[in-house]
Amino acid sequence: MTPRVFEVFRRERHGQPFQHAGSLVAPDQRFAEIYAREQYGRRQESDALWLVPREDIHEIVEFPDEFDLKYRRVDGYSIKARLKQARERSGSPPRGEPLGLEETPEAGP
Amino acid sequence: MDSRTQEFLEHVQSGGQVESTDWLPDEYRRRLVKFVEMHANSELMGVLPERDWILRAPTLQRKLALTAKIQDEVGHAQLIYRVVEDLGKPREQCLDDLISGKSKFHNVFHYPTRTWGDVGVIAWLVDAAAIVSQKALLKCSYAPYARIMKKICWEESFHILHGRDVILALVTGTPAQFELVQEALDRWWEPLMMFHGTPIPADEDPMYVWRIKSQGNEDARQQFLEGYVPQIRELGLTVPDPNLRRREDGVWEYTEPDWDRLMAVVSGHGPASQERLGFRRLSRAGVEWVSRVVLAEAA
Numbered sequence: 001m002t003p004r005v006f007e008v009f010r011r012e013r014h015g016q017p018f019q020h021a022g023s024l025v026a027p028d029q030r031f032a033e034i035y036a037r038e039q040y041g042r043r044q045e046s047d048a049l050w051l052v053p054r055e056d057i058h059e060i061v062e063f064p065d066e067f068d069l070k071y072r073r074v075d076g077y078s079i080k081a082r083l084k085q086a087r088e089r090s091g092s093p094p095r096g097e098p099l100g101l102e103e104t105p106e107a108g109p
Numbered sequence: 110m111d112s113r114t115q116e117f118l119e120h121v122q123s124g125g126q127v128e129s130t131d132w133l134p135d136e137y138r139r140r141l142v143k144f145v146e147m148h149a150n151s152e153l154m155g156v157l158p159e160r161d162w163i164l165r166a167p168t169l170q171r172k173l174a175l176t177a178k179i180q181d182e183v184g185h186a187q188l189i190y191r192v193v194e195d196l197g198k199p200r201e202q203c204l205d206d207l208i209s210g211k212s213k214f215h216n217v218f219h220y221p222t223r224t225w226g227d228v229g230v231i232a233w234l235v236d237a238a239a240i241v242s243q244k245a246l247l248k249c250s251y252a253p254y255a256r257i258m259k260k261i262c263w264e265e266s267f268h269i270l271h272g273r274d275v276i277l278a279l280v281t282g283t284p285a286q287f288e289l290v291q292e293a294l295d296r297w298w299e300p301l302m303m304f305h306g307t308p309i310p311a312d313e314d315p316m317y318v319w320r321i322k323s324q325g326n327e328d329a330r331q332q333f334l335e336g337y338v339p340q341i342r343e344l345g346l347t348v349p350d351p352n353l354r355r356r357e358d359g360v361w362e363y364t365e366p367d368w369d370r371l372m373a374v375v376s377g378h379g380p381a382s383q384e385r386l387g388f389r390r391l392s393r394a395g396v397e398w399v400s401r402v403v404l405a406e407a408a
């Protein structure tokens with residue numbers, strides 16, 4: 001059998017996400033497991049490992065947004081000016097940034 | 110330079126990183142392969158000077174620690190050769206080029222290990238010099254290489270601990286033991302000062318221009334001196350360079366190493382170069398049956 005490339009993902013502690021650690025070459029899954037244990041777990045630095053044959057990884061890299069769907073993005077909402085207007089209208093004292101649930105979502109999770 | 114290459118260069122020079130699946134300019138790929146391959150070769154060849162001392166280690170504990178360090182270094186070679194393979198050069202070809210003398214390995218691994226003092230100096234100071242370079246590689250523009258460097262630096266820090274422990278045991282021992290360390294330091298100082306390469310300005314160093322390295326050679330050497338000369342001196346050891354001194358502005362002055370000699374050493378004319386390559390040839394032929402059996406077993 002021709003050796004295959006396995007991508008290795010490791011988790012440092014329970015509850016944390018798996019992160020890509022590197023890759024290894026092994027003739028089959030059994031050898032891949034032995035190599036992965038030696039390379040990424042012999043000092044108890046990992047709490048779990050994932051081994052994925054490289055050809056089983058399907059990568060997506062392009063995310064076209066032909067119609068510029070702004071309402072799905074943070075920059076699709078310009079609350080500031082309208083909020084100011086509404087406050088002036090109701091006679092509320094001006095404040096700094098919006099609070100609580102009105103807070104702008106982060107750009108990513 | 111075409112506009113795509115220019116854009117790539119600007120990306121890496123502003124701290125951007127690239128992945129193996131991204132487009133890479135030919136020159137970048139060529140230089141990267143050469144650099145990373147030499148690093149992998151060095152990890153693999155670097156175990157030979159220490160291997161000589163497994164059977165002669167003074168205690169069982171030292172024997173185990175030394176064996177573990179050697180396992181780490183071979184593991185680093187495996188990880189780094191993986192990076193080279195993904196850049197298009199198969200590991201078998203890397204090993205062929207290594208034993209035929211076509212590719213290089215680091216200068217410090219071309220020297221013999223004469224005493225147990227050498228083992229301490231290598232694990233403490235050679236690994237300290239290496240960690241200065243490798244920490245800078247955490248910011249390498251080629252992300253897969255930078256990622257594995259995290260694990261490698263972490264393991265190297267154990268080696269420095271082990272080396273310091275060996276050195277401390279010797280310098281607090283008998284006068285003969287102390288002398289063993291001083292004598293080893295006397296021999297290793299020149300190779301250590303050569304380790305980070307010629308003081309070529311960073312902007313003229315293609316490895317820095319492409320941000321394969323994130324610092325210039327002299328910066329690395331200065332960091333090493335700043336971090337370790339005080340540690341060497343506090344143990345009562347003497348650095349064998351009468352011109353070594355720290356200027357008021359914090360820059361270390363030292364006797365300029367013989368750079369022609371460095372070139373001669375890394376091109377296979379060091380005191381132990383041929384012996385080491387000979388051993389690597391022998392062991393490659395000797396374990397060839399293992400890979401045959403493993404591949405047949407897995408079939």
